[in-house]
Amino acid sequence: MNPVVEAVTARIANRSKRRRDAYLAFIDRQRDAGPRRSALSCSNLAHAFAASGEDKQTIAGAHAINIGVVTAYNDMLSAHAPYYRYPEQIKIFAREVGATAQIAGGAPAMCDGVTQGQDGMELSLFSRDTIALATAVGLSHAMFEGALLLGICDKIVPGLLIGMLRFGHLPAILVPAGPMPSGLPNREKARIRQLFAEGKIGHDKLLEAESASYHAPGTCTFYGTANSNQMMMEVMGLHVPGAAFVNPGTKLRQQLTRAAVHRITEIGSEGQDYRPLAHCIDEKAIVNAAVGLLATGGSTNHTIHLPAIARAAGLEIDWSDFEELGTVVPLLARIYPNGGGDVNDFQAAGGMAFVIRELLEAGLLHQDVLTVWKNDLGAYAKQPALDGDELVWRSGATISRDESILRTAQAPFSLDGGIRLLTGNLGRCVMKTSAVAPERWTIEAPARIFPDQDDVLRAFEAGEIDRDMVIVVRFQGPRANGMPELHKLMPPLGVLQDRGLSIGLVTDGRMSGASGKVPAAIHVWPEAHAGGPLARLRDGDVVRLSADNGVVEALVSEKDWNDREPALPPRDEQGLGRELFAMMRQHADEAEKGASAMLALAGL
Numbered sequence: 001m002n003p004v005v006e007a008v009t010a011r012i013a014n015r016s017k018r019r020r021d022a023y024l025a026f027i028d029r030q031r032d033a034g035p036r037r038s039a040l041s042c043s044n045l046a047h048a049f050a051a052s053g054e055d056k057q058t059i060a061g062a063h064a065i066n067i068g069v070v071t072a073y074n075d076m077l078s079a080h081a082p083y084y085r086y087p088e089q090i091k092i093f094a095r096e097v098g099a100t101a102q103i104a105g106g107a108p109a110m111c112d113g114v115t116q117g118q119d120g121m122e123l124s125l126f127s128r129d130t131i132a133l134a135t136a137v138g139l140s141h142a143m144f145e146g147a148l149l150l151g152i153c154d155k156i157v158p159g160l161l162i163g164m165l166r167f168g169h170l171p172a173i174l175v176p177a178g179p180m181p182s183g184l185p186n187r188e189k190a191r192i193r194q195l196f197a198e199g200k201i202g203h204d205k206l207l208e209a210e211s212a213s214y215h216a217p218g219t220c221t222f223y224g225t226a227n228s229n230q231m232m233m234e235v236m237g238l239h240v241p242g243a244a245f246v247n248p249g250t251k252l253r254q255q256l257t258r259a260a261v262h263r264i265t266e267i268g269s270e271g272q273d274y275r276p277l278a279h280c281i282d283e284k285a286i287v288n289a290a291v292g293l294l295a296t297g298g299s300t301n302h303t304i305h306l307p308a309i310a311r312a313a314g315l316e317i318d319w320s321d322f323e324e325l326g327t328v329v330p331l332l333a334r335i336y337p338n339g340g341g342d343v344n345d346f347q348a349a350g351g352m353a354f355v356i357r358e359l360l361e362a363g364l365l366h367q368d369v370l371t372v373w374k375n376d377l378g379a380y381a382k383q384p385a386l387d388g389d390e391l392v393w394r395s396g397a398t399i400s401r402d403e404s405i406l407r408t409a410q411a412p413f414s415l416d417g418g419i420r421l422l423t424g425n426l427g428r429c430v431m432k433t434s435a436v437a438p439e440r441w442t443i444e445a446p447a448r449i450f451p452d453q454d455d456v457l458r459a460f461e462a463g464e465i466d467r468d469m470v471i472v473v474r475f476q477g478p479r480a481n482g483m484p485e486l487h488k489l490m491p492p493l494g495v496l497q498d499r500g501l502s503i504g505l506v507t508d509g510r511m512s513g514a515s516g517k518v519p520a521a522i523h524v525w526p527e528a529h530a531g532g533p534l535a536r537l538r539d540g541d542v543v544r545l546s547a548d549n550g551v552v553e554a555l556v557s558e559k560d561w562n563d564r565e566p567a568l569p570p571r572d573e574q575g576l577g578r579e580l581f582a583m584m585r586q587h588a589d590e591a592e593k594g595a596s597a598m599l600a601l602a603g604l
């Protein structure tokens, strides 16, 4: 085992000991004496199975596991559209092994692609905690001895896990649906976007390209937060092995779903192989998730979500842990925006089986984690396939089938992972380096301050930012406006960068997992709205952001700095339901802890 991975794991375990012990004691109490189906009254039970038809007797008899399904189905998200028929399939697969399944509840799912650049994006981060709350509402019926979680996209998997961890005495398996087939290549999409940003093509041509890229049911094929979720579920052992990137509507996909249904019936507290989620997600699984993120150039959003997931399990991970792991975890995968290929190309090149085998052999992943499958993480270094109708697992590719996408730990794309911690007089933040050319890892230029991304786009169109510059977009933190992604800035800032300008971005907001090539210091905290230093910054201040040296600073004298009055926050926006989320804004804690009012007020 790599000594740095060991040390970070031990540090997390030590830092978390009091909280983790309290969590595990809570879980034992829930298992031994918590609410359960057998403690429900006759009327509770009658209500619970009134509509269960052929399953009524089995549920009433309580001799077999009743599986609670929490589904985030909607057909707004291409990624979640395939879940439409999953409930009926899951019930059938459950009956095959004498069990039953009920839809415990639904969870909302926002498509960040639909809200990107729109006001609705201000609800995106808080939708994660809303999903956690919805998960708890569904499972609070106390009718279930195990759970299947149907969710794929950005905030949905983190939200489902956070909610499920509060029922961590139960086993749970994440059930993905897979990526859409590849359409217009992502780089061609990005090129056409930049042409539109430069006014060289019209709206019709742009819409044609976008529709050719996002064209079918299934997860979008760039390596953003949704596909980073799938990667994390594999390295945490929370999927049926290899389920992450098998396309929807295939026989293999259906057999993987069937395997998840059958498996959940085997790992409950009544079975011989009890694998409660609380024991699956320990410090080793959390470190595995961070290692997987660094090794694949995953979404920066997980520097916010993974701390929140960890907290729900009594664990504390911070950005210094990511930073230190990053010094020994090599970059093994280049998937758009970090490279040219997409997740379908990644899967064809060897996929997660290849990555996990490489990282296990390099001693960078903990193999001895309690997975939801039949043994340890070694099972996830194999790729699922069909032998006739039977699901089998074959050893993954021993060499990459495409070295432009996948490389070995001995000959990686870069020796360290793609996420850096930056600190300085502007606060603490992260920068994703895997999609940024190394010569652009340090930017030092005069700042131009904006209160939101639309003003940046207007300044770009007016030709006001056509020079070396650090764009600062502040009052974008969780307490300001829900910490939206500012991904719409990528095409114009990419145009300026391609003109040879030195361009950087500093914000207390987020970027999309699909954001790429412009150096961006993001998630800055303390945020401007909470009196953070960004509020003191002025147009023209020289700002330095450097992934090389790990700094984000304003080159302003301490006296000048301290003499300044902080800028006032823009007013709270109403509409699109944003006013309903005031409670989350008012109590959200910092990005490095997960930006969660729900967890903060729960004392987690």
Ligand SMILES: O=C(O)[C@H](O)[C@@H](O)[C@H](O)[C@H](O)COP(=O)(O)O
Residues within 6 Å of the ligand: 111, 112, 113, 114, 116, 154, 223, 224, 225, 226, 299, 301, 485, 487, 511, 512, 513, 514
């Ligand atoms: O974190 C993410 O991965 C993003 O939120 C992603 O889910 C979102 O959909 C992007 O906006 C897609 O990229 P485009 O907006 O470039 O299509």
Ligand code: SF4
Residues within 6 Å of the ligand: 077, 078, 079, 080, 110, 111, 112, 113, 114, 153, 154, 219, 220, 224, 226, 227
């Ligand atoms: S990956 Fe992003 S854009 Fe695609 S369906 Fe999921 S949330 Fe929407």
